[in-house]
Amino acid sequence: MNIQALLSSHFANAMTHVGVDSGADPVIKQSSKPQFGDYQANGMMGIAKKMGVNPREFAQKVLDELDQSQTLNGIVDKLEIAGPGFINIFLNGEFLAKSAQTARTDEQLGIAKIQHDTIVVDYSSPNVAKEMHVGHLRGTIIGDSVVRTLEFLGNKVIRANHIGDWGTQFGMLIAYLEKFESENGENASDMALADIENFYRNAKALYDKDEQFAETSRQYVVRLQSGDEAMLAKWRQLVDLTMTQCQALYDRLGVTLSPKDTMGESLYNPMLKDVVESLKKQGLAVEDDGAMVVYMDEFKNKEGEPLGVIIQKNDGGYLYTTTDIAAAQYRKHTLNADRVILFTDARQAQHSKQAWGIAKMGGFVPQDFEMVHHTFGMMLGKDGKPFKTRSGDTVKLADLLDEAIERATALINERQSDLSEQEKQAVINAVAIGAVKYADLSKNRNTDYVFDWDTMLSFEGNTAPYMQYAYTRVRSIFAKAGVNGDELTGNIIINDDNERALAIKLLQFEECLITTAKDALPNTLALYLYELAGVFSAFYEHCPILTADEPIKSSRLQLADLTAKTLKQGLELLGIKTVERM
Known part of the structure; x- marks a missing residue:
């Protein structure tokens, strides 16, 4: 039983009968104090002002219409005009009793599954070869609560865990895994990856100081991106190990994400070339110093000129923006989503607007396709600074x-x-x-x-x-x-x-x-x-x-x-x- 919706419907009908255009909102709100009723209709003043009539007189016309139609009989005990045109609504006790009784015996507690959208909700999004830390907590549990609520209201929700499982760093990680196995035996990979955070840190340190290792890493990136089976096998090993650790945390947290919800950046890799080619053919992407760039009027650089968003680097590599354009296209046309909801921190806000803006400019998704980025604040320690360990490290x-x-x-x-x-x-x-x-x-x-x-x-x-x-x-x-x-x-x-x-x-x-x-x-x-x-x-x-x-x-x-x-x-x-x- 949605009392607010019920009252809104009856008041809107009454307003239509006294000359208000259909679609006008009576603005039914829960009352803050019992003496003002259980609910209030707060829209009379605004509507009366537009019509050029006295608000209290207009409110009385609405009450007269409701009284004549008797549509609220048995639902309300009393309606009264207060102040400059508010209408206080006092609900009928027997109506409340019967509604509560119906709710108690219904497995949905009287809540109808009235929403029927297909919604892709993108949340959590950890990175491969890095352990989840407190920075992942908010997006994971807020997203999961919203997903649960959307489903309870009747929507079809597709969970999307957009993990960072592609990019140049994987050449480095594969090279280090191979080096570790050659030095410690073929079965040593599990030992190397048991502490995946240290594994990543050690690989990065070697990459920075050993040019031969760095060159091998760069070669492995090329081999990986060209579909080399040996490279792909090592890459899958890294992804599987990371997601096994993430799943253990999801299970501990009671989060409803599962392995089937994983939609990593690698999923969209085959689409990226076509994205760039399409933008080039439409004249939206132009070459600039060897890179392919889309200039967007709604974003300005420091000189006040349209900001250039790179979608392909001068070495042929693609960027997160390119991936997110493809992801938007995939969600709309492959998953058949009615809308998309994304949960990441506020630092990603401009990036999302740019990627989604290009997706619409290029016709990858319709102009009216709803994509919403919900951001969140930070978890702070008692000192008011980002939550850290005593040694200043990120809390796992x-x-x-x-x-x-x-x-x-x-x-x-x-x-x-x-x-x-x-x-x-x-x-x-x-x-x-x-x-x-x-x-x-x-x-x-x-x-x-x-x-x-x-x-x-x-x-x-x-x-x-x-x-x-x-x-x-x-x-x-x-x-x-x-x-x-x-x-x-x-x-x-x-x-x-x-x-x-x-x-x-x-x-x-x-x-x-x-x-x-x-x-x-x-x-x-x-x-x-x-x-x-x-x-x-x-x-x-x-x-x-x-x-x-x-x-x-x-x-x-x-x-x-x-x-x-x-x-x-x-x-x-x-x-x-x-x-x-x-």
Whole structure:
């Protein structure tokens, strides 16, 4: 049940009947205070101004039309004009009760699968032969939460892990792998690649100081790019080893990426020559000092002239821009995407605009093809600087998760419980990984945030442990009652203001998810769940459940059951695990 959409539809119809052009938005918003109703129609003033009429008189005409059509009968109890033309909307209690009851017994919690786009979501994107670090965390878990939400609303989502698995560095890496094997035996490659970060560092150091090795590396690049089987076999070894390590981290994080979602830069390599040739034939790419360049009027250099974007170097090599043009074409015409969403940090913003701009200029994708780049801020330490180790090194993602487990273990061991060892380990893992993810997802992705172990592992405030405990607290009511929530019968009855507030909050779940998906802001969902937990606490304090007489007891248990289901589903869309007991 999307109350906002329902009200918007009825108000829009009423406005059409009083002379407003179709498509005008009544601007239905959730009210900030109960005295202003449950919702407000805030669009009357703007529409009245365009029509040149008095806003309050116009609002009254809309109310008269709604009263005459009776379309809101049984949905609202009262409509009133406030201030210069706002309309306060007070919902009907029986309508809320029936809607909550329908949501509770529906596996989608009353949320319709109303969206049917095919959406390619490009996120995570690690590099081959480099270990994932904290810089990969935000794009990975924000992208994954948005993917989960889009799918829940009915979209077909294609996950794209655009890994860096092609380029000149692979000549160096293959040459070093070959050298290591020749010195240590054919079966030594696993040992060499066990610490892939050091492997890359050692290869680069040798490349910089040994000209013969550097020359061999350059030759290997040419052989690799020309399809030499021996080079390709070594390249695949590097890619497979890296992605095995990445997959282990995805599994630990509860991220839904899998090997089949990998779409590396190498996938588009066969397309790059045709991309350049097409741009040349159209006169969009011109030669400049031996390189092929596309000049874009919307981007200027320091002299105020159109900026040249290189798509092929003077040595014949291609650039990331060329690859991303091909990737856009592949997503539209091979994957049949309706739109594309990309998650990378803000430093890639101009690059994406340039690549996608050329893709549209060259006709590789239609002009109206929607490609959206969602950026995110940085993870900072308590000193306000980028999060690093004490020695100043980049924090490896695996090390971060290990420390989370250690800290969560100490935290849970301090709390008295009758949990079995298996249950305790499940709680530790849920709290540890949940805390790391929720600390990020509960912040606006557009801003930097401070990574603070003490705050994120607290059982107070808007944190994963608090939200996970809030869920188990609701579930414990059913254990005390000795009933299964799924077996409850009877009608939900709403008499108390706290029952009403809880029902309204529960029924606003779909509105929250639509906003979360549209804006790609998981913090919207995190805030909703935190507020829901607070509304439930007030309900639990003021509305006795287990000591209430029937049918009130059964009604309140059903509200509690819907609360638990909503918390669990919402946390799952954030990628946060719940446990039944803590």
